[in-house]
Amino acid sequence: MTGHLSHQCPQCGAPVALEETDRIFSCPFCQVRLFIHSSGPFEYRLKPRISHPGTLIHVPYWRFRGNAFVLGPQNTQHKILDSNLLAVDNPALPPSLGLRAQAMELSFVEPTTEGLFLPPTIPSADFKSRLLRALPGLPAQRGPKLTACVGDNLSLVYQPVFQSHELVDAITGEHLGPASIDPSEAQKAPGNLKFSSTLCPKCGWDLIGDRQSLVQTCPHCDTAWEPGPEGGQPITPHFLHTQEKPDIYLPFWNLSVQARGFRLQTWADLIRLTNLPRALLPWMESTAFSFRVPAFKIRPGLFLNLSAQVSLYQPEAPALEILPRTPLHPVTLPREEAFQALPVVLGRLAPARKNLFPKIQGGSLRAGEASIEYLPFVEGPREFVQPEMNMAIQKNALFWSTTL
Ligand SMILES: [Zn+2]
Ligand SMILES: [Zn+2]
Numbered sequence: 001m002t003g004h005l006s007h008q009c010p011q012c013g014a015p016v017a018l019e020e021t022d023r024i025f026s027c028p029f030c031q032v033r034l035f036i037h038s039s040g041p042f043e044y045r046l047k048p049r050i051s052h053p054g055t056l057i058h059v060p061y062w063r064f065r066g067n068a069f070v071l072g073p074q075n076t077q078h079k080i081l082d083s084n085l086l087a088v089d090n091p092a093l094p095p096s097l098g099l100r101a102q103a104m105e106l107s108f109v110e111p112t113t114e115g116l117f118l119p120p121t122i123p124s125a126d127f128k129s130r131l132l133r134a135l136p137g138l139p140a141q142r143g144p145k146l147t148a149c150v151g152d153n154l155s156l157v158y159q160p161v162f163q164s165h166e167l168v169d170a171i172t173g174e175h176l177g178p179a180s181i182d183p184s185e186a187q188k189a190p191g192n193l194k195f196s197s198t199l200c201p202k203c204g205w206d207l208i209g210d211r212q213s214l215v216q217t218c219p220h221c222d223t224a225w226e227p228g229p230e231g232g233q234p235i236t237p238h239f240l241h242t243q244e245k246p247d248i249y250l251p252f253w254n255l256s257v258q259a260r261g262f263r264l265q266t267w268a269d270l271i272r273l274t275n276l277p278r279a280l281l282p283w284m285e286s287t288a289f290s291f292r293v294p295a296f297k298i299r300p301g302l303f304l305n306l307s308a309q310v311s312l313y314q315p316e317a318p319a320l321e322i323l324p325r326t327p328l329h330p331v332t333l334p335r336e337e338a339f340q341a342l343p344v345v346l347g348r349l350a351p352a353r354k355n356l357f358p359k360i361q362g363g364s365l366r367a368g369e370a371s372i373e374y375l376p377f378v379e380g381p382r383e384f385v386q387p388e389m390n391m392a393i394q395k396n397a398l399f400w401s402t403t404l
Pocket of ligand 2 (some may be wrong): 200201202203204205218219220222223252
Protein backbone atom coordinates (compact mmCIF):
# COMPACT_ATOMS: atom_id res chain seq x y z
CA MET A 1 0.00 0.00 0.00
CA THR A 2 1.35 3.42 -0.89
CA GLY A 3 0.44 6.52 1.03
CA HIS A 4 -1.13 9.62 -0.42
CA LEU A 5 1.21 12.50 -0.99
CA SER A 6 0.25 15.83 -2.48
CA HIS A 7 2.45 18.69 -3.56
CA GLN A 8 1.86 22.02 -5.23
CA CYS A 9 3.53 22.20 -8.65
CA PRO A 10 6.54 24.52 -8.31
CA GLN A 11 5.93 25.80 -11.86
CA CYS A 12 2.15 26.25 -12.24
CA GLY A 13 0.89 25.95 -8.66
CA ALA A 14 -1.57 23.12 -9.34
CA PRO A 15 -2.02 20.54 -6.56
CA VAL A 16 -0.50 17.27 -7.79
CA ALA A 17 -0.96 13.83 -6.25
CA LEU A 18 2.12 11.66 -6.26
CA GLU A 19 3.47 8.45 -4.76
CA GLU A 20 5.97 8.58 -1.91
CA THR A 21 8.22 6.42 -4.04
CA ASP A 22 8.21 8.89 -6.98
CA ARG A 23 11.65 10.31 -7.65
CA ILE A 24 10.39 12.46 -10.53
CA PHE A 25 7.72 15.12 -9.97
CA SER A 26 5.54 15.12 -13.06
CA CYS A 27 2.80 17.77 -13.38
CA PRO A 28 -0.19 16.69 -15.51
CA PHE A 29 -1.25 20.33 -15.93
CA CYS A 30 1.87 22.13 -17.17
CA GLN A 31 3.85 18.95 -18.08
CA VAL A 32 6.94 19.98 -16.10
CA ARG A 33 9.18 17.10 -14.95
CA LEU A 34 11.52 17.67 -12.01
CA PHE A 35 13.97 15.57 -10.03
CA ILE A 36 12.92 15.18 -6.38
CA HIS A 37 15.99 15.04 -4.16
CA SER A 38 16.43 15.10 -0.41
CA SER A 39 19.77 15.35 1.35
CA GLY A 40 19.11 12.77 4.04
CA PRO A 41 15.87 10.82 4.43
CA PHE A 42 12.68 12.14 2.85
CA GLU A 43 10.66 14.19 5.33
CA TYR A 44 6.86 14.27 5.24
CA ARG A 45 4.29 15.79 7.54
CA LEU A 46 0.69 15.24 8.48
CA LYS A 47 -1.23 18.51 8.25
CA PRO A 48 -2.94 19.93 11.38
CA ARG A 49 -6.71 19.60 11.20
CA ILE A 50 -7.64 21.80 14.14
CA SER A 51 -6.55 25.17 15.44
CA HIS A 52 -5.65 25.45 19.10
CA PRO A 53 -3.75 27.90 21.31
CA GLY A 54 -0.07 27.15 21.78
CA THR A 55 3.00 26.51 19.68
CA LEU A 56 2.74 24.24 16.65
CA ILE A 57 5.48 21.63 16.98
CA HIS A 58 6.14 18.75 14.58
CA VAL A 59 7.21 15.49 16.24
CA PRO A 60 9.34 13.06 14.15
CA TYR A 61 8.57 9.37 13.59
CA TRP A 62 10.88 7.08 11.64
CA ARG A 63 9.04 5.14 8.99
CA PHE A 64 10.41 2.08 7.23
CA ARG A 65 8.85 0.45 4.20
CA GLY A 66 10.55 -2.56 2.71
CA ASN A 67 11.81 -6.04 3.50
CA ALA A 68 13.06 -7.35 6.83
CA PHE A 69 15.22 -10.49 6.91
CA VAL A 70 16.17 -12.81 9.76
CA LEU A 71 18.65 -15.50 8.75
CA GLY A 72 19.15 -18.32 11.24
CA PRO A 73 21.59 -21.24 10.93
CA GLN A 74 18.85 -23.46 9.48
CA ASN A 75 16.21 -21.19 8.07
CA THR A 76 15.49 -17.79 6.59
CA GLN A 77 12.55 -15.64 7.60
CA HIS A 78 11.42 -12.50 5.91
CA LYS A 79 8.58 -10.07 6.04
CA ILE A 80 7.34 -7.03 4.15
CA LEU A 81 7.06 -4.16 6.62
CA ASP A 82 5.50 -0.72 6.75
CA SER A 83 6.22 0.41 10.31
CA ASN A 84 6.87 3.62 12.17
CA LEU A 85 8.17 4.53 15.63
CA LEU A 86 8.70 7.74 17.58
CA ALA A 87 12.15 9.18 16.79
CA VAL A 88 12.61 11.13 20.07
CA ASP A 89 12.59 10.10 23.73
CA ASN A 90 9.36 11.41 25.17
CA PRO A 91 6.96 9.09 27.04
CA ALA A 92 4.08 11.57 26.71
CA LEU A 93 3.98 11.14 22.94
CA PRO A 94 2.37 8.12 21.23
CA PRO A 95 5.13 5.52 20.54
CA SER A 96 3.81 5.02 16.99
CA LEU A 97 1.59 6.82 14.50
CA GLY A 98 -0.21 3.53 13.87
CA LEU A 99 -1.93 3.62 10.50
CA ARG A 100 -1.89 7.40 10.19
CA ALA A 101 1.25 7.35 8.04
CA GLN A 102 -0.47 5.06 5.55
CA ALA A 103 -4.04 6.30 5.73
CA MET A 104 -3.72 10.07 5.87
CA GLU A 105 -2.50 12.49 3.24
CA LEU A 106 1.17 13.45 3.57
CA SER A 107 2.93 16.62 2.43
CA PHE A 108 6.60 17.28 1.95
CA VAL A 109 8.31 19.31 4.67
CA GLU A 110 9.45 22.48 2.91
CA PRO A 111 11.57 25.37 4.16
CA THR A 112 8.40 27.51 4.18
CA THR A 113 6.34 25.07 6.31
CA GLU A 114 4.98 26.80 9.42
CA GLY A 115 5.68 25.62 12.94
CA LEU A 116 8.70 24.15 14.71
CA PHE A 117 10.30 20.78 14.03
CA LEU A 118 11.91 18.46 16.58
CA PRO A 119 14.99 16.79 15.06
CA PRO A 120 15.14 13.00 15.57
CA THR A 121 17.39 11.99 18.48
CA ILE A 122 17.08 8.23 17.94
CA PRO A 123 19.33 7.20 15.01
CA SER A 124 17.71 5.36 12.10
CA ALA A 125 19.97 2.32 12.76
CA ASP A 126 18.52 2.02 16.29
CA PHE A 127 15.03 2.27 14.83
CA LYS A 128 15.79 -0.56 12.41
CA SER A 129 17.21 -2.80 15.12
CA ARG A 130 14.13 -2.18 17.26
CA LEU A 131 11.95 -3.24 14.32
CA LEU A 132 14.01 -6.38 13.84
CA ARG A 133 13.82 -7.34 17.52
CA ALA A 134 10.05 -7.41 17.44
CA LEU A 135 9.03 -8.49 13.97
CA PRO A 136 5.26 -8.94 13.96
CA GLY A 137 4.09 -12.37 12.89
CA LEU A 138 7.48 -14.07 13.09
CA PRO A 139 8.37 -16.53 15.84
CA ALA A 140 11.38 -15.36 17.83
CA GLN A 141 14.54 -17.18 16.79
CA ARG A 142 17.04 -18.37 19.31
CA GLY A 143 20.75 -18.47 18.77
CA PRO A 144 22.93 -16.66 16.28
CA LYS A 145 21.24 -14.87 13.44
CA LEU A 146 21.89 -12.26 10.80
CA THR A 147 19.33 -9.55 10.20
CA ALA A 148 18.72 -6.78 7.71
CA CYS A 149 16.12 -4.16 6.88
CA VAL A 150 16.27 -3.29 3.20
CA GLY A 151 13.84 -0.55 2.34
CA ASP A 152 12.69 1.28 -0.72
CA ASN A 153 11.77 4.08 1.65
CA LEU A 154 13.24 5.13 4.98
CA SER A 155 11.63 8.44 5.86
CA LEU A 156 10.60 10.76 8.66
CA VAL A 157 6.91 11.50 9.13
CA TYR A 158 6.11 14.47 11.36
CA GLN A 159 3.02 14.50 13.57
CA PRO A 160 1.83 18.03 14.48
CA VAL A 161 1.00 18.88 18.13
CA PHE A 162 0.08 22.11 19.88
CA GLN A 163 1.90 22.87 23.11
CA SER A 164 0.73 25.44 25.66
CA HIS A 165 0.54 24.33 29.31
CA GLU A 166 -0.63 21.05 27.81
CA LEU A 167 0.09 18.96 24.74
CA VAL A 168 -2.69 18.49 22.16
CA ASP A 169 -2.77 16.27 19.04
CA ALA A 170 -3.20 18.78 16.18
CA ILE A 171 -5.12 16.26 14.09
CA THR A 172 -7.71 14.92 16.55
CA GLY A 173 -7.60 17.53 19.35
CA GLU A 174 -6.87 14.72 21.83
CA HIS A 175 -5.11 15.81 25.03
CA LEU A 176 -1.78 14.01 25.29
CA GLY A 177 -0.74 15.29 28.73
CA PRO A 178 1.06 18.25 30.27
CA ALA A 179 3.58 20.25 28.23
CA SER A 180 6.70 18.09 27.92
CA ILE A 181 8.57 19.30 24.84
CA ASP A 182 11.49 21.67 25.32
CA PRO A 183 10.83 24.28 22.56
CA SER A 184 14.52 25.23 22.51
CA GLU A 185 15.23 21.79 21.03
CA ALA A 186 12.89 22.49 18.11
CA GLN A 187 13.91 24.39 15.01
CA LYS A 188 12.40 25.86 11.86
CA ALA A 189 11.44 23.53 8.99
CA PRO A 190 14.52 21.82 7.55
CA GLY A 191 15.35 22.66 3.94
CA ASN A 192 16.58 19.29 2.70
CA LEU A 193 14.13 18.99 -0.19
CA LYS A 194 15.12 20.12 -3.71
CA PHE A 195 13.24 20.08 -6.99
CA SER A 196 15.40 20.53 -10.06
CA SER A 197 15.23 20.35 -13.83
CA THR A 198 15.23 17.04 -15.69
CA LEU A 199 16.79 18.59 -18.77
CA CYS A 200 19.99 16.72 -19.63
CA PRO A 201 22.83 18.64 -17.92
CA LYS A 202 25.10 17.77 -20.87
CA CYS A 203 22.95 18.53 -23.94
CA GLY A 204 19.69 20.09 -22.69
CA TRP A 205 17.43 17.32 -24.06
CA ASP A 206 14.55 15.96 -21.93
CA LEU A 207 15.70 13.03 -19.81
CA ILE A 208 13.43 9.99 -19.91
CA GLY A 209 12.67 7.27 -17.38
CA ASP A 210 10.05 5.89 -15.04
CA ARG A 211 8.77 8.34 -12.37
CA GLN A 212 9.92 6.02 -9.60
CA SER A 213 13.34 5.33 -11.09
CA LEU A 214 16.53 6.71 -9.62
CA VAL A 215 18.07 6.44 -13.09
CA GLN A 216 16.99 8.73 -15.93
CA THR A 217 18.62 8.60 -19.36
CA CYS A 218 19.22 11.01 -22.22
CA PRO A 219 18.20 9.51 -25.57
CA HIS A 220 20.07 12.32 -27.37
CA CYS A 221 23.60 12.10 -25.94
CA ASP A 222 23.40 8.57 -24.37
CA THR A 223 24.13 9.57 -20.79
CA ALA A 224 22.51 8.44 -17.52
CA TRP A 225 21.66 10.56 -14.46
CA GLU A 226 20.42 10.23 -10.92
CA PRO A 227 18.75 12.92 -8.75
CA GLY A 228 21.18 15.26 -7.01
CA PRO A 229 20.83 18.52 -5.06
CA GLU A 230 21.39 20.69 -8.15
CA GLY A 231 19.78 18.40 -10.74
CA GLY A 232 21.05 15.32 -12.53
CA GLN A 233 24.30 13.75 -11.31
CA PRO A 234 26.10 11.64 -13.93
CA ILE A 235 26.27 7.87 -13.44
CA THR A 236 27.75 5.12 -15.61
CA PRO A 237 25.47 2.11 -15.91
CA HIS A 238 26.91 -1.19 -17.15
CA PHE A 239 25.20 -3.66 -19.46
CA LEU A 240 25.68 -7.41 -19.78
CA HIS A 241 25.88 -8.47 -23.43
CA THR A 242 23.50 -11.15 -24.67
CA GLN A 243 23.34 -13.17 -27.90
CA GLU A 244 19.57 -12.84 -28.07
CA LYS A 245 17.57 -9.66 -28.58
CA PRO A 246 16.50 -8.57 -25.08
CA ASP A 247 12.99 -7.32 -24.28
CA ILE A 248 13.82 -5.71 -20.95
CA TYR A 249 16.84 -4.86 -18.81
CA LEU A 250 16.61 -5.45 -15.06
CA PRO A 251 18.92 -3.37 -12.84
CA PHE A 252 21.22 -4.85 -10.17
CA TRP A 253 23.59 -3.06 -7.81
CA ASN A 254 27.20 -4.15 -8.11
CA LEU A 255 28.55 -3.48 -4.60
CA SER A 256 32.16 -3.64 -3.43
CA VAL A 257 32.90 -3.90 0.28
CA GLN A 258 35.82 -3.69 2.63
CA ALA A 259 35.48 -6.47 5.17
CA ARG A 260 36.87 -6.08 8.67
CA GLY A 261 37.48 -9.01 10.99
CA PHE A 262 37.58 -11.48 8.07
CA ARG A 263 38.92 -11.55 4.50
CA LEU A 264 36.58 -10.97 1.59
CA GLN A 265 38.46 -9.43 -1.29
CA THR A 266 38.72 -12.19 -3.84
CA TRP A 267 36.74 -15.18 -5.04
CA ALA A 268 39.12 -17.39 -3.13
CA ASP A 269 38.35 -15.46 0.07
CA LEU A 270 34.62 -15.97 -0.55
CA ILE A 271 34.99 -19.73 -1.05
CA ARG A 272 37.13 -20.15 2.06
CA LEU A 273 34.80 -17.97 4.14
CA THR A 274 31.52 -19.60 3.12
CA ASN A 275 32.73 -23.15 2.39
CA LEU A 276 31.11 -23.04 -1.04
CA PRO A 277 31.58 -26.44 -2.68
CA ARG A 278 33.97 -25.24 -5.38
CA ALA A 279 37.54 -26.15 -6.16
CA LEU A 280 39.98 -23.33 -5.47
CA LEU A 281 41.61 -22.34 -8.78
CA PRO A 282 44.57 -19.96 -9.24
CA TRP A 283 42.47 -17.22 -10.93
CA MET A 284 40.25 -17.01 -7.84
CA GLU A 285 43.13 -15.69 -5.75
CA SER A 286 43.52 -12.70 -8.03
CA THR A 287 39.92 -11.97 -9.04
CA ALA A 288 37.98 -9.47 -6.94
CA PHE A 289 34.58 -10.46 -5.59
CA SER A 290 31.69 -8.00 -5.38
CA PHE A 291 28.06 -8.49 -4.39
CA ARG A 292 25.04 -8.14 -6.68
CA VAL A 293 21.55 -7.35 -5.37
CA PRO A 294 18.36 -6.48 -7.28
CA ALA A 295 17.93 -2.70 -7.55
CA PHE A 296 14.18 -3.11 -8.11
CA LYS A 297 11.22 -3.99 -5.91
CA ILE A 298 10.77 -7.71 -5.55
CA ARG A 299 9.43 -10.07 -2.86
CA PRO A 300 11.95 -10.69 -0.07
CA GLY A 301 12.47 -14.40 -0.81
CA LEU A 302 13.17 -13.67 -4.47
CA PHE A 303 15.40 -10.76 -3.51
CA LEU A 304 17.70 -13.12 -1.60
CA ASN A 305 17.64 -15.84 -4.26
CA LEU A 306 18.46 -13.38 -7.07
CA SER A 307 21.20 -11.78 -4.97
CA ALA A 308 22.82 -15.17 -4.39
CA GLN A 309 22.44 -16.30 -8.00
CA VAL A 310 23.84 -13.16 -9.61
CA SER A 311 26.58 -12.71 -6.98
CA LEU A 312 27.84 -16.23 -7.73
CA TYR A 313 27.68 -15.63 -11.50
CA GLN A 314 29.55 -12.27 -11.39
CA PRO A 315 28.40 -10.97 -14.81
CA GLU A 316 31.00 -9.06 -16.80
CA ALA A 317 29.14 -6.01 -17.93
CA PRO A 318 30.94 -3.15 -19.70
CA ALA A 319 29.81 0.48 -19.96
CA LEU A 320 28.39 1.28 -23.42
CA GLU A 321 28.95 4.21 -25.80
CA ILE A 322 25.35 4.00 -27.01
CA LEU A 323 22.65 3.11 -24.48
CA PRO A 324 20.29 0.29 -25.55
CA ARG A 325 16.81 1.36 -26.69
CA THR A 326 15.30 -1.65 -24.90
CA PRO A 327 13.15 -0.64 -21.85
CA LEU A 328 15.11 -0.29 -18.60
CA HIS A 329 13.18 -1.48 -15.54
CA PRO A 330 13.08 1.26 -12.85
CA VAL A 331 15.84 1.43 -10.22
CA THR A 332 13.90 1.88 -6.98
CA LEU A 333 16.32 0.64 -4.29
CA PRO A 334 18.75 3.36 -3.16
CA ARG A 335 22.38 2.23 -2.90
CA GLU A 336 22.57 2.92 0.86
CA GLU A 337 19.70 0.48 1.38
CA ALA A 338 21.24 -2.08 -1.00
CA PHE A 339 24.40 -2.19 1.16
CA GLN A 340 22.28 -3.05 4.22
CA ALA A 341 21.35 -6.38 2.65
CA LEU A 342 24.91 -7.69 2.37
CA PRO A 343 25.40 -9.52 5.70
CA VAL A 344 22.25 -11.52 5.00
CA VAL A 345 23.21 -12.15 1.36
CA LEU A 346 26.63 -13.36 2.50
CA GLY A 347 24.96 -15.70 5.02
CA ARG A 348 22.59 -16.93 2.30
CA LEU A 349 25.57 -17.88 0.07
CA ALA A 350 27.00 -20.24 2.67
CA PRO A 351 25.92 -23.89 2.55
CA ALA A 352 26.78 -24.30 6.25
CA ARG A 353 26.10 -21.13 8.14
CA LYS A 354 26.96 -22.12 11.65
CA ASN A 355 30.68 -21.34 11.50
CA LEU A 356 30.20 -18.32 9.31
CA PHE A 357 27.82 -16.37 11.54
CA PRO A 358 30.25 -15.55 14.36
CA LYS A 359 32.77 -14.34 11.77
CA ILE A 360 30.27 -12.01 10.10
CA GLN A 361 28.95 -10.80 13.45
CA GLY A 362 32.45 -10.28 14.82
CA GLY A 363 33.44 -8.21 11.81
CA SER A 364 31.82 -5.68 9.58
CA LEU A 365 31.24 -4.92 5.92
CA ARG A 366 32.07 -1.35 5.00
CA ALA A 367 30.36 0.02 1.90
CA GLY A 368 32.69 0.61 -1.02
CA GLU A 369 31.84 1.42 -4.61
CA ALA A 370 28.40 0.89 -6.12
CA SER A 371 27.34 0.84 -9.74
CA ILE A 372 24.23 -0.15 -11.65
CA GLU A 373 24.46 -3.25 -13.83
CA TYR A 374 21.64 -3.99 -16.25
CA LEU A 375 21.02 -7.64 -17.12
CA PRO A 376 19.15 -8.39 -20.37
CA PHE A 377 16.06 -10.61 -20.23
CA VAL A 378 14.01 -12.18 -23.02
CA GLU A 379 10.24 -12.29 -22.67
CA GLY A 380 8.53 -15.68 -22.49
CA PRO A 381 4.81 -16.39 -22.02
CA ARG A 382 4.88 -16.06 -18.21
CA GLU A 383 8.42 -15.15 -17.34
CA PHE A 384 11.44 -13.14 -18.31
CA VAL A 385 14.51 -15.28 -18.98
CA GLN A 386 18.18 -14.34 -18.68
CA PRO A 387 19.76 -16.68 -21.27
CA GLU A 388 23.44 -16.49 -20.17
CA MET A 389 22.63 -17.29 -16.55
CA ASN A 390 19.67 -19.54 -17.31
CA MET A 391 17.66 -17.56 -14.79
CA ALA A 392 13.92 -16.79 -14.96
CA ILE A 393 11.74 -14.26 -13.14
CA GLN A 394 7.95 -14.58 -13.21
CA LYS A 395 6.34 -11.57 -14.90
CA ASN A 396 3.81 -11.17 -12.11
CA ALA A 397 6.70 -10.86 -9.60
CA LEU A 398 7.80 -7.74 -11.47
CA PHE A 399 4.27 -6.44 -11.96
CA TRP A 400 3.63 -6.85 -8.24
CA SER A 401 6.83 -5.00 -7.60
CA THR A 402 5.66 -1.82 -9.30
CA THR A 403 2.33 -1.81 -7.50
CA LEU A 404 3.53 -2.45 -3.93
ZN1 LIG B 1 2.45 22.32 -13.13
ZN1 LIG C 1 21.89 14.65 -23.26
